[in-house]
Structures are given as structure tokens and as C-alpha cells.
Amino acid sequence: MKHVDDEWEKVVKQEPFAASPFTEGHKQNVLRQVAWLKSGSAQEISDAGDKFIEPKKLLNQHRRRLRSRRAVMACTTIAAVAAAVIFWNGQIVDPVIEKVYPTAALQYTDDAGMSLLTDKMKKNVAVTMRDYLGKQLLITKVQDLPVSGRVYVEAGKEGDAEYALIWLDAATGNLREVQMRREMAANELEHRYLRQIPSLLEGIKSDPTLKPISARRYVKMKQGQEKPVWFTTVFLENSRGSGSIEWTRDEAVSVSGSVSSDNVSQDLITEARMSIEALSGEPAPDLKDIIFEQNGKTIEDTTELYFGDRYLVSRIGGMFSDKYTVMDFQRGVPELESGEEYELYFEKLRNMKESVIRQNAAPIIKQMFNIDLDKYKLKRDPNALGMVTFSSSETKIYNTFKVRYEDDARITMITRIDL
Secondary structure (H helix, E strand, O other): OOOHHHHHHHHHOOOOOOOOOOOHHHHHHHHHHHHHHHHHHHHHHHHHHHHHHHHHHHHHHHHHHHHHHHHHHHHHHHHHHHHHHHEEEEEEEEHHHHHEEEOHHHHOOOOOHHOOOOOOHHHHHHHHHHHHOOOOOOOEEEEOOOOOOOOEEEEEOOOOOEEEEEEEEEOOOOOEEEEEEEEEEEEHHHHHHOOOOHHHHOOOOOOOOOOOEEEEEEEEOOOHHHHHHHHEEEEEEOOOHHHHHEEEEEEEEEEEEOOOOOOOOOOHHHHHHHHHHHHOOOOOOOOEEEEEEEEOOOOEEEEEEEEEEEEEEEEEEEEEEEEEEEEEOOOOHHHOOHHHHHHHHHHHHOOOOOHHHHHHHHHHHHHHHHOOOOOOOEOOOOOOOOEEEEOOOOOOOOOEEEEEEOOOOOOOEEEEEOO
């Protein structure tokens, strides 16, 4: 039997190796490579070579994806810019033309005074109504005021919910004074206010699901101020309660909303029931609603408890004073048929004797607060018929009582103020 190496030597001595002698060294080198191929090491190198090539392929794929991603980003950027034209601050903005040329949105009547408005005056009026009131009102009157050096602009009607008065400097066209008001539906309120509502209500432990039902805005600028100040109030309601939020400029300064009785002192609820019984002489109706208000302007917290359909008990805690009120809010100025009847009604209030008022108010105050009115002086307010104030004649007593009475001398409200 011939050795395999001998057979292999005969093969390699044939063409194409005949012209070049095949030495023993060549033979051993070839045999080593054949053995190496059979061992699988070559496949590992081949795989390694493929792996070396794959990063290049991956790099090319990455470049293609990067180009695609850049294209997507470019499209997204274009879409975002386009969206910015349609949306600003979370809501649909005015037409672009009004942003660039605000006077294009002004609305005029045929009043002859319109010719008094210079281009700068028109721009200031348009921008003021657009940026602060949120709406362009129909300009109904323009008048020159030569004594004060002003031009007076009136928009809307005085008795309407939407009304604006703007005074401009006749020489420069700049704003001098502004008074504007507007009532709006909930969906007209800017999104920057709407998005704050749930968290503001949660902050006072009220129901964050209270929904806006309407809003009101008032804008004012006094002589000497550089820019107008705007006040926005939104009114909230659902099947379980109500509330409101007030902003000065864009800062929330007052938040109120219905709260659970679990979030109110039970002593306050008990005291409120006793106060109603003292005022009315009857058991207090069921507690229907509790409204809590946090007011940053007056630095006061107010809790209002509503019993039945006619009684309110309110406690206000402030930095400088505390107030406690119980009242029958169904009792007030009656609906009379003639001016003579109203005149007779107010005459009775004006001429009510102090002794009668004291006689009816003293037992209620004694029962509610365990305080005698003997050391308190009565003072009438000629501008508030049916209201009197009891103040202490001793300086060491720092509380007063405000009392409301009817033409039959019935007491319908008592407020205690502690300084």
C-alpha cells in the first residue's frame, strides 16, 4: 500500500507545477495547510473576516439610517414650525396677519372721530385689546380731549359685558389710561390658565375635576403706569360642587373650591350649627356645601359653610384680623312694586330705634360668643341702611360686631371682627 504522501507528490509534479520544481519544503507546507483547513481553523478565520466586513456594512447601514433620520428630523422641524404658526401657548392663535399687522384686525364704525387716530394710535389700540383683553372690540367712538392733551377711544357698549375705554397721548400716540372688561365662555380662556386649574384645586384639597363654565377679565392702567394690568377670573362647577380661581397677570392669587367635611374642623361645623340656631331660633338645616378659599392678595383663608338654601356661616382667618359671620342670605331688600313702597321701607330702616336693635341683637351675640353688648357703642352708617356697628368703648377690647337688621327689626346677619 502506497503512502498518501507519495500519491500527493505525483499529483503536484504534474502541470501547472512541472515548470517549477516541487521541493520537500513545498510539500510539507501544502500538507500543513490541508490539515489546517480540515481542522476548522480556516472557517474561524473566514468568520472573523466576515465579522471584519460586517462593521463596514453596518457603518454603511448606519449612514443610510442617519440620513433617513436627518430627513425625518428635518420634516419634524418643518412640521413643528408650521404647528407654531397654528398653536401658541397651547391654543390656536390669532391669524398670522394680526400678529404682523395688528391694525388689520381693528373694527370701526362710521364715527367721524376715527380720522383722529394716527397709525401709532391704531397700533397701540389694536395691540392693547389683542394682548390684554384677548379680543378686538368694535370701536364706536373717538374723541379729542384738547384740555388734557388726550384722544379718547371707546369700544363696545357701556352696558355690555364687553367694553373698553382707552386714553392715548394726542402728541405721541402712547397709552395713558386703560379700562377694559370682557366675559367669555370657558373654551375662550387661554390654555396657560386652563392647565393650572387641577393642580391649584388640589393645593387646597378641593375637587380637581371641577370644570370651567365661564370666565371674566378686567384690564386697567392708571396714569403713570407703563403697562396695563389684567385680572382673570374663571368660575368652576360640577355636580358635586363649585369654585373659582383669580389671576393677576398670569399669577394665581385666589383659589376657592368645594371641599369635603373631612377637611374641615368638626368644631367649626358644630359651632356653625349653634350660630344658625341662635340667629334663626330654629334647628340648622343640613350642611349642603363647604367652600374653602385661599387668597394671596389679602393673605386670608376663608371657609364658608352653606346650610340648606338660606344660611351661610363664614370664618376668615387673616394676618391682621379674624372674622366670623352668620347670615340668612335669603333675607335682603324685598321686591316691592313702587318707589313709594321702597321709600317707606328705607325710612323704617333709617328710623329704627337703637334700643330695639340692641334688644334683638344682644341675646344672639350673648348666645353665640358669650359677650354682653353693654360696653359697646352703636354706630350707624348712612350709606348702608339696615347696618350698624357695635364697637367697644374700652380700648382693651379689640373686637367689633356688624349687625344687619330688617324693617321689622329682625336680625339677619352678625359678623364678629377680632383685631
